[in-house]
Every structure is written in structure tokens, then in C-alpha cells.
Amino acid sequence: MESLLELAKGIIHTYGLPGIFTLTAFEQFIFPVPSEMYMATGSAAGLPLSSILLAVAIATPIGATIGYFLGKWLGHPVMKWLFGEKRLAKAERIIKEWGFWGVLLMGYTPFPFKIISWSAGIFEMSFKKFMLAVLLGRLPRYLIIGSLASWILATKFYATTEMSAVILGLIQGLTEFLPISSSGHLALAEHFIKLPSSITAENLQAFDIFLHAGSLLAIILYFWRDWLQMFKEMIHSIKHGGWRNTLFLKLAIGTLPAIFAGLFLTDALTGDWSRGLFAIGLFFIIGGLFYLVAEWKGKRSENEHVSLKKSLIIGFAQAVAILPSLSRSGLTIGTGLISGIRRDAAAKFSFLLGGVAILAATTYALYSLRHGTVAWPDPRFSLIGFATSFIFSIATIHYLLKFLRKHTLRLFAAYVILLGTVILAYLV
Secondary structure (H helix, E strand, O other), rough: HHHHHHHHHHHHHHOOOHHHHHHHHHHOOOOOOOHHHHHHHHHHHHOOOHHHHHHHHHHHHHHHHHHHHHHHHHHHHHHHHHHHHHHHHHHHHHHHHHHHHHHHHOOOOOOHHHHHHHHHHHOOOOOOHHHHHHHHHHHHHHHHHHHHHHHHHHOOOOOOOOHHHHHHOOOOOOHHOOOOHHHHHHHHHHEEEEEOOOOOHHHHHHHHHHHHHHHHHHHHHHOOOHHHHHHHHHHHHHHHHHOOOOOOHHHHHHHHHHHHHHHHHHHHHHHHHHOOHHHHHHHHHHHHHHHHHHHHOOOOOOEOOOEEEHHHHHHHHHOOOOOOOHHHHHHHHHHHOOOOOOOHHHHHHHHHHHHHHHHHHHHHHHHHHOOOHHHHHHHHHHHHHHHHHHHHHHHHHHHHHHHHOOOOOOHHHHHHHHHHHHHHHHHO
16 A cells, blocks of 8 residues: 555656546546545645645546446446346345445545445446435545645644643543544644643643543542442442442453553553554544444444443453544443443443543552652643543533434544544645
């Protein structure tokens, strides 16, 4: 892929707009490098964005048409020979009924569109419906992402010290519990917000402790009844036995994988590379695709019970979230769905489990702060961040639980996939 990307850059630098036009057309049916890369490269080379968008807008339906008819004239006979006419006819009925929505949805994602254009022709989807889906899905994606990558991400926002604390606290409060990754959004803020010179990298490392402390306080206060019930169960089990179904044991078992990952894998998985834009964009997209799979696998989940086995499985998902820009809440809620737990029940267990993990991480961070391995931040800066994080954390928990009773994770999947694609396009 890297060599193909270099080839595409060379073509654009040599031929300009005709090169972007040709590459975009080829990307619709054979070339693997996404067209957003061509748009960002052309913009960085000084080509007018309006001209780039026009070239892409014209090339996209042309390339999609080529892919469609290649599938129809070449792929269809091959599939018929391989699988037989009856099986192919069954697939065709599905594509003719749902193909429009599939093409429309895939047009907004980084999924290789050449597979879609060929498949539409192979299974003889209506060409008019196919082209309408391309125009409604593929073109808006290019126009939106190309514009964002060229205009918004080209400059940095300059903030005062107090404003920086509010912005970072707001990001932490919203994204710690929304399945869109707090670590990824905080890292993005560091890239695209020009912080005052008084705020150093060491200050931010310590400031992160106060941001998470705000989220931790929100979890403790919002779920105080659950915590109180947990301690009552724990005291009862000490006196009379019967640990197996206690919330305490479930949270303890679910936290073990995260503790192991934090102690032994942090240095390997959270180095400087993990805060780079490529890693952030890539893992945003991976997380979004996982949400789609989780919703597909768990769409009939009605069970509220979280067993010990499911607690451990969800705990492993939480441990995986140590990777950059993978949302802890998103992975744990999604894993709960796949395990057969109802969406809002999975979210509640995710928040409680996250509270234990945040408490452990905050305790360790405060220990490091006390022993001088991390620099103390400015008290006012920290207090503003803590308060903002707390307010938005408690609001997010409340409204997200209500949202997930009636809605799915697909909206968040679309957001992180789109954001990840914008970031990767910006890097070219």
C-alpha cells in the first residue's frame, strides 16, 4: 500500500488535475488507495480545491460505471459457473432488494468501493439505483472529507490557559463514556489546538489525572445506589458466603485483564506512535467497524444478566482499549452486546467496570505524581479541567443510558469512521 501511495503522489505531482481525475476513476473499480488521499495531496501541492472537487465529482461516477459493467460482463459469468444459477439468483434477489442501501452506506465508509461496484454488476443490481446510491453516498463523502481535510485541519486553534482547561475537560467528559474514545480525542486536541506555552507535555500528563478524576467522581455519584448495594452484598457474602453472583466479584474479575495490560503492556502499546495521527485515524475506523459488527450480532439481545464468564470477556475488551483511540466504553458495550446482554444493561456494566479501572489508574498516577515522576500542573488549570470533566461526565452518563435504551451504536460508528477517514486523508 505504501508503494502504491507513493506512486499516486508521483502521478499527482507530475500530472496535476488529470492525474487526480484518472486515479479517482481507477479507485472506483481497481486501484486500492482512497480518493481522499489524492484530494489532500493535490491541495497540499497548491492545486485549487474547487478544481480538485470538480475532477473528483466527474471521475467518481465514470469509474463506478466501469466497475459495474466489468462485474456484469466478466464477474457474473464466472460467479454463475462457480456457484450455479440457483444460488446466484438467490443472491441477486437480496441485492436487488437491499443493494441500494448497501451501496449508499458503503459509499460513506473507507470500505474498498471497487468491491461494491463489481458486486453491483455481478448480481445485476439496477444500474439506475446503483448510480443514484453512488451520487448520494460516494460524492458527498468526498466533498465533505476533502473540504474538512483541506480547510479545517490546515490550521490550529489558539486557546488561553483557562479556555484550554475547559476544552480538554469538555472533551474528557463527553468522550470518556460516549463510545468515541477519550484518549483519541484528547490526542487530537493536542495536535490541533495551540495550547499556551505555559502548558507543557509534562503538565498535560499530570492534568490527565485530574480530568479522569472528574469522570471518576461522576461515576461514583451517579451510581451511588449500585456501589452501596455492592458493598452490602460484599459484607453479606463475607458473613454467609455466596460470592459467585455478587457485583463485586464480577467487577473484580472484569478488571483483572485491564490491570495486567496496564502493568505489562502499557509501554509497548502506548508509546509516542500511539498519539500520532495515523494511529488515531486507523483505530477510530477499526472501532467503528467493531460497533457495526456488535450491533449486527447483538440486535436481539434482551438479557440483563451479566455472568462471571461474560464479566471476564468484557474485561478483556476493556484491556484491548489500551490501544490508541479505541474507546473503552465502546469496546465493552459492544462486547456485551455480542455476549447477549441488552444494550442499556451492557452500558451500565461498562460504566461501573470503567469506574474501577479509572480508580486504579488514577491511584497509580497520583502515586507517580507524589513521587516526582510526573510534574504538578497549575492548580487553577487543574481545578477548571476537573470541574468541567465532572459536569459533562455526569450529563453524558445520564443521557447516554437513555439514548441506548432506544438507539444503537451505529451513529457513533459512522462518526468515528468518518473522523478516522478525515484524519488519514489529512496525513497525505
